[in-house]
Structures are given as structure tokens and as C-alpha cells.
Amino acid sequence: MKIFYRSKQVYFYILLCIFFLIITTPVILPFFYKGYFPTHDGEWAVIRLTDMYRELKDKQIPPRFSGNLNFGYGYPLFNFTYPFPYYAGIVIYLLHFGFVNSIKILFISSVLFSAVSMFFVSKTLWNSTLAGFISSTAYVYVPYRMVDLFVRGSLGESLSFALFPAILFCVIKLLRTGKDIYGIFLAILYGILVQTHNIMAIFFSIFLLLFILGSLFYIRYKSIKKIVFFLLLGVGASAFFWLPALVEKKHILLSYVPITDRSLYFVTFSQLFFSKWGYGAPASSDGFTYQIGIPFVLILLITLIVLISKKRSTIFNTVNTQALVLVGITILFFPLLFKESEIVWRLPFLSEINYPWILLGMLGFLLSLLSGFVAAKPFWRFVAVCCVLVNIFLVLPHAKPQYFVDRGDTYYMTNDATTTSSNELMPIWVKKFPLRRPENKAVLIKGRGLVETEKLSSRRITFTANLQTDGVVRINTIYYPGWILEGSKRSIAYDNPQGVMEIPLSKGMNKISLVFKETLFRSVCDLLSLFSLFIIAVLFVKQIKVLKVN
Incomplete structure (x- = not known):
């Protein structure tokens, strides 16, 4: 049966x-x-x-x-x-x-x-x-x-x-x-x-x-x-x-x-x-x-x-x-x-x-x-x-x-648009929107010397600057909270129309790494998610044991 x-x-x-x-x-x-x-x-x-x-x-x-x-x-x-x-x-x-x-x-x-x-x-x-x-x-x-x-x-x-x-x-x-x-x-x-x-x-x-x-x-x-x-x-x-x-x-x-x-x-x-x-x-003559x-x-x-x-x-x-x-x-x-x-x-x-x-x-x-x-x-x-x-x-x-x-x-x-209809996720400190890709990621905008980008990713930008005078290097990446200077407590300047990061450097050889990390607030949110997932996992294992017994 x-x-x-x-x-x-x-x-x-x-x-x-x-x-x-x-x-x-x-x-x-x-x-x-x-x-x-x-x-x-x-x-x-x-x-x-x-x-x-x-x-x-x-x-x-x-x-x-x-x-x-x-x-x-x-x-x-x-x-x-x-x-x-x-x-x-x-x-x-x-x-x-x-x-x-x-x-x-x-x-x-x-x-x-x-x-x-x-x-x-x-x-x-x-x-x-x-x-x-x-x-x-x-x-x-x-x-x-x-x-x-x-x-x-x-x-x-x-x-x-x-x-x-x-x-x-x-x-x-x-x-x-x-x-x-x-x-x-x-x-x-x-x-x-x-x-x-x-x-x-x-x-x-x-x-x-x-x-x-x-x-x-x-x-x-x-x-x-x-x-x-x-x-x-x-x-x-x-x-x-x-x-x-x-x-x-x-x-x-x-x-x-x-x-x-x-x-x-x-x-x-x-x-x-x-x-x-x-x-x-929607709202157009041939709208859905x-x-x-x-x-x-x-x-x-x-x-x-x-x-x-x-x-x-x-x-x-x-x-x-x-x-x-x-x-x-x-x-x-x-x-x-x-x-x-x-x-x-x-x-x-x-x-x-x-x-x-x-x-x-x-x-x-x-x-x-x-x-x-x-x-x-x-x-x-x-x-x-x-x-x-x-x-x-x-x-x-x-x-x-x-x-x-x-x-x-x-x-x-290879498409590098923002993927949003009105660029609505653009940080408010960006006054002049990008229209084309920059020729170089790191550019010397003040002083004399040579700047070379060594590593470039979504979470790390590393460059060397061999300067003959004190100068300022512009990183053609828009600042957003989470970007920090690795190994330094200095804040990053971004008070320019493009809202990109600028770093003042001293004369001589400089090796700089910028890293995008979780802010303290985001880290707390991450921990809250991990804690919730842990509770879900514990309850799930407990239920599996109950089902096996039954």
C-alpha cells in the first residue's frame, strides 16, 4: 500500500x-x-x-x-x-x-x-x-x-x-x-x-x-x-x-x-x-x-x-x-x-x-x-x-x-557607464561629471617629478611618485567613504570639481597605497548580518536533528 x-x-x-x-x-x-x-x-x-x-x-x-x-x-x-x-x-x-x-x-x-x-x-x-x-x-x-x-x-x-x-x-x-x-x-x-x-x-x-x-x-x-x-x-x-x-x-x-x-x-x-x-x-507615445x-x-x-x-x-x-x-x-x-x-x-x-x-x-x-x-x-x-x-x-x-x-x-x-538612469548614485561632492576615461590613474598636478601606477583594482590603488619638489598627486578615482591611505592617518582631500582624491607629497621617492575598506559603521552592519546568519544556521542544524529523530 x-x-x-x-x-x-x-x-x-x-x-x-x-x-x-x-x-x-x-x-x-x-x-x-x-x-x-x-x-x-x-x-x-x-x-x-x-x-x-x-x-x-x-x-x-x-x-x-x-x-x-x-x-x-x-x-x-x-x-x-x-x-x-x-x-x-x-x-x-x-x-x-x-x-x-x-x-x-x-x-x-x-x-x-x-x-x-x-x-x-x-x-x-x-x-x-x-x-x-x-x-x-x-x-x-x-x-x-x-x-x-x-x-x-x-x-x-x-x-x-x-x-x-x-x-x-x-x-x-x-x-x-x-x-x-x-x-x-x-x-x-x-x-x-x-x-x-x-x-x-x-x-x-x-x-x-x-x-x-x-x-x-x-x-x-x-x-x-x-x-x-x-x-x-x-x-x-x-x-x-x-x-x-x-x-x-x-x-x-x-x-x-x-x-x-x-x-x-x-x-x-x-x-x-x-x-x-x-x-x-512609460508616459511616452510608445510606452509599455x-x-x-x-x-x-x-x-x-x-x-x-x-x-x-x-x-x-x-x-x-x-x-x-x-x-x-x-x-x-x-x-x-x-x-x-x-x-x-x-x-x-x-x-x-x-x-x-x-x-x-x-x-x-x-x-x-x-x-x-x-x-x-x-x-x-x-x-x-x-x-x-x-x-x-x-x-x-x-x-x-x-x-x-x-x-x-x-x-x-x-x-x-568593456562598457563603463554608470548603469543608472540619471547618475543618481553619484556622490554629492562631484560637481563635474566624467565624460571620458582618464589617460592615467595617478597624475602630478603640482610640483615636478615622475608618477607611475603600480597596482590598480577596485579596492587598491598603488603608485610611486619620485618628486624633485613637494607636490600634489591627483588620483582619478572619485572619493567615497571607505578610501584610506594605507599606513597613514591622514585624511584624503577631494575638494575639487571632479570629486577625485588628491594627496600632497614631499620631495623624494614616495610609494603610496590607497585601499577601499569597510567603514566602522559598515563593519558593524556586516557583523549584524553574520550574527543573524549564524543564528539561522544553528536553528537549521537543530531542525535537521529533530527531523532525523522523528
């Missing part, structure tokens, strides 16, 4: 794998073509991956300051830009896939894993295998996901779509079973989300808070304490990234000059249904679509009908309460797309977000979950299937890039 049961399980998971391949293949197929395709951010992701590789090769751990970008003048890219997708990309690159293919594999993985994680969370949430199939399919074909993959090319957002259902699954299992193993995975996945996309992490955290508060109707207080503990572990594990990014934002242009005018990027009601599909920038899709709106309306028609005695059972909470959050998020909600976007954290339409991703996640709820109701099952099929029919023609290019890895490795 046990053998029969196990065989049945094996066949089910084989069929499940086939299902995932069938629903995702039309979406991921363009990534298997040779070369790549232009998107707003996709090719920047390849350049960033090549730069992280350089920084890790230079033993700059964790990577924070690029020595190659900004025309070789340096740029604090990974001190502010989400790093996890590129850590994952490095692992893939080390398996000999190349830089372009590594980024493409990450995009493919985001689609596959999002389908898998959505299946399991919907199946668990609604106690229905069919709900899992419907939600998974709906999630893959959310219109905004086609925009993310083939127009915007946002790697962080795409990977966030895979993390949302996985994190929610861990929360639900922890609420229902109280088992710490789910809490451990919750801490790991939430920590990864914070490092994967800052804005998506903010939206999902708001959702998670509301979902947990809504769950107070049917769960124990002890379970809430566990969730908070493991979420804090995830926050601590990612502290090496988000804490310096938050505190040191005062050093960069982004703290003074917004990337764009938020008022231009609100969505109109009609655009949710009928905006055209384009490949251009803001559609949420008529089938998804129907799903929301049907969910409301189902809940309203419930008897008072059954409306607050577990499944219906969960649906009520999700509907409530969806209705709460929808108005934030429109200009009338502008005052809300001035609140802390939300004021950092420039594009309200980015909420379309979160709404797609919520509506995909609700499609599973509708599918779990026998009377509405056929309607749910039809909604998903109609959505596929409407979205599938747009699951393609505008055109393909084959530039090769070398093109991206």
Missing part, C-alpha cells in the same frame, strides 16, 4: 513538472535565442554582473565600490543597488555560462520558480490542487510580467515575483503548524527579497503586515511572535546591504534630486484595461502597457460575489477569512495607482518610490491568488478556467522582445 502511495506521488510530481514546463515555455522561449534583446534595464544587468565579478575578484567583500564604471572614475554601485541577483549570477557564471547567459538564466529561473511557488502557496491557501494549477498559470501570464521580462528587463523585480509566493507559503505553514523549519526558510527568503529589490520588498512587507493582522481572527498569538522573530532574522541577515544604503544615502545625488517627477507616472482607470503594448519608456487585464478584474468581482453570498456563519471560516483579507489588501492597493492618492506617496518609505505603476506587480500577485480561490469553488470553477485562458490569449502575443542583438560578453565587460 505504501509503495502504491509513493508511486502515485512520484507520478503526480512528474506530471507537475510537465505542467510547469508547458505553461512557462512560451514565456521563456525567447531567452533561448542566441544573444540577447534590448530592454530598459536588461543589458545594464549584464554590465553590473561583469562589474561584480571584478570586485569579487579584487577581494572586495562585500562588493560596494566599482573601480571600472563611471568612465573608470569609480561609482558606489553595489552600496545602493540590490546585490542578490548578481551574487546568484556570479554562481551561474562560475559554471561557465558566460555573463549574458547567466543573466538570461536568472530571468528564466524567475518564471519557473514563480510558477512552482505560486502553485504550492495557492494549493495550501485554498486547500485545492486545482486552485494551485489556476493560480500558477495566471501568475505566469500577468500582463505586467511581460513588461518586466521583455520591455523593462528588471532583473530584481522578476526574481521578486518568484519570492513573493515562496515567502507567503512559509508564513502560512508557520501559522498553521508552528514548525520552526518554515520560519528558517522564511528568514532566508525574506532576507533575499530585501537584497533582490528594495521597492518590491517595501510593498511586500506592507502586504505581509496586513495579511498577518488579518490572520489574527484564526491563529494563535504565539505564531505571530514566531513570524516576527524570523522576519527580524531576515532583516538582520540583509543588514550589510540595506543599513548602509539607508544611512549613506545622504552622500549621493538621489538624496537631493529625485530621479523623475512622480506625477507623470500615475495610471488612469482606462489604462488598466485598454493601454496599448509598446516597448518605449499599464494593463491589469479584464480577466483579472473579473476574478476580483467574482471573489466579492462569492464572499457576499456566503452565510454569516461561514464567512469567517479560515479559507473565507483569508480571501477577505486578500480582497481587502487588493482594494487598498488599487487606488494607489491613481493620481488622487498622491498624498499617500509622501509617507515615509513610499516617498522614495518614483513610479506608482510598479504596484501592478503586487496586484498581479494578489489577483493570481484570488483566481485560485474562485477555482476552488465548484460553481465558479469553469469561469476561473475561462478567465485564465482568455488572459493567456490576450497576453501571449506580447511575450516577445522587440528584436534581438548578439553583442557578446566582451561588449558588456
